Amino acid sequence: MKLVVEIAKTHLLAKPKQTVVAMLGVTFGIGMFIALVSLMTGLNDFTEEVTMTSSPDIHIYNDITENRPSILDQVNQTGLNIVHHQKPKKETARLRNALQIAEMIRRDPRVLGVAPTLSSQVFYNYGPLELPGSIAGVDIIEEDKLFDLRSKMKAGRIEDLLANNDGIIIGTGIARKMNVKLGDRIVITTPQGHTMPLKIVGLFQIGIGTIDNVRSYANISTVQTILQQDQTYITDINIKLFDLHQAKAIAPEFQAMVGYKAEDWETANSTFLTGVVIRNIITYSVSITLLIVAGFGIYNILNMTIINKMKDIAILKAMGFSGSDVRQIFMIQSLVIGFIGSIAGLCIGYTLSYLISQAPFDGGDMVSLDHFPVNFDTKYYITGIVFGVLTTAFAGYMPSRKAAKIDPIEIIRGQ
């Protein structure tokens, strides 16, 4: 063993209590970091996954609420026109040439899948009960390709919808609120007043209340019939990309191409995703604070050690140790404290995360969770140990440099 390592070891073992206290500082910091980051990223991943599976990467629809230029603007293009209280034009949500548009988009090499659908606000009626919601007319096979509906089914199979022209697949939230089960018939009422009884052939659960409590799926033709529209009536085109992170860049391109509003998933779920950003900020600021506090602990302890060991440092130097030998002796001590402390921290962090992941948790109506989602990605464990060792190296560096600079004669004469 190298001499400096041996000396560092003797120093650490000579004051075991002090060494352990310094290590505990790091252990606590890293342990909390791991626990926090595992829970927070677990929640983030859960949110993101749910958001992603429930909304298309890009959604094309006819945004009838969008401001349109007034007639005055079209006639008098150079003047300053002020039109108050312009009423919306009477317009349906229909996408013209929807099937051609869908075909065009499908040819784009970045696109994984395209599903033309139509949707409408409806009421679900069952006996005296009336529940607002929305129905989507879909090609269920295509929809499954985009959103992996099959894995979200709680009862029935998606193929049952193909076999039943008056079938409907509803969210578990609706089923629970209306107290209906597979095989029951519910009545759908459109805003225009048309009604139609449909048979429940399946129940799905995405995991977010805002969807499971309102949405239902039926065949495109069924919904067209309820709305009393023709066979070309399509209101939405849902697009799945190969790389969902390109959505923000591609959406405006499609919007320009098709002349209808194209919205990417990040924009559509921005409120949801702000939560992710805020959680990340909290996680990292708290973790960094913890580690800095642990770093100060090490800094203090090493500083004290060096003050207590002034005499020893002077002797070592008198016997021929250079400044850098002395610095190494103290750096080794802080790195050993940092390394062992971090490893123990990882163990504590893992244990805490495991306990959290086992703790029962009721997500309420909003999200369907029975325990906390916890992320056990090794990436965070590596970050933890790297950060722990770096902090201690940094905290140890300044006292070590001070030790290296000690002039032995001052101390030996001062005795």
Next chain:
Amino acid sequence: MEYVLKTRGVTKYFYEPEKFKVLNDITLEVKHGEFLSLVGKSGCGKSTLMYVLSTMDTDYEGELEISGELLTGKDQNYLADFRNKYIGFIFQFHYLLPEFTALQNVMIPAMKRGKYSRQEVQERAYEKLSILGVKDQALKVTSKLSGGQQQRVAIARALINDPDIIMGDEPTGNLDSYNTQLVFDILTELTHTYKQTIIAVTHDEEFARKSDRVVEMSDGKILRI
């Protein structure tokens, strides 16, 4: 080479609490294999001179040359390495590392030097400890040794690297007459058999009288050579 150590006009001041000339134009030449005693009243500057000679104190005027090499103006790390190889120092207050055993204390300068394997260093350390009669204390932590034992361990440590010069600031200050005689005999043998040079500060007149040469200091000057 005849002289192992030479100084020319070494002068040193202390500035605290007021400017004070503690060493005044000291010119000294020490031959190979010489046993030199430095004597003088308390406070006359003996320890201060020893720190200059040992290369630890670099804040002086004049020149210091050891083994033909001019050491004045060399940097700290170079001097540390030089001390490790050529100078063995016994401090006025036996400075040992308290957490380490007597054996480890003796071994450390040799391990630092890296000339011998660990096994050889350990054998040599045991040998030095046994010469000084503290071999039985080898595995004790030095903070648990008596003052005299500590001093003997410190002497063993000074000898471990076979230095050209052994400097001692009252090396026998803590010892009874039996052990003083023992240390004196060891040091004499080193000078005669191995041509090592000894410079020792002492208050012990008998010790001084038996050495090859006595240098007396008074108020920072050398009186008698």
